[in-house]
Amino acid sequence: MAGRPATHDEFLAGIDEPARSALQKLREQIRAAAPDAEEYIGYGVPAFRQNGALVSYAAAESHLSFYIQSPQTLEAFADRLTAFKTSKGSISFQPDKPIPAALVRQLVKARLAENAALRGKKK
DSSP states (O other): OOSSSSSHHHHHSSSSSTTTHHHHHHHHHHHHHHHTTEEEEETTEEESSSSSSSEEEEEOOOOOEEOOOOOHHHHHHHOTTTTEEEEEEEEEEEBOOOOOOHHHHHHHHHHHHHHHHHHHOOO
């Protein structure tokens, strides 16, 4: 793909299988957990926002990433993420070993709650 993608669909179109299908499934799980979240491209990757940045995802050469964008949320779920490599705000996974849908939902819901609480503090 020439240039940066403007939409999630454009981003995914530039990804080879099986990574494309795995990321599309993750996208659908995020949408189901946060149906009011807005899709956008941030820092060159597909992202979602609702009351601020929510989560995003990407494909690297050797893995896929689910960016939680919150070290606190990631830390709160650390015991449920032991099967995955994690960093300060992201989870790395393989297309054939995706993050369980229930866990994706819980992580997104936790981020929604975190954003709502932070937004409430600013008022």
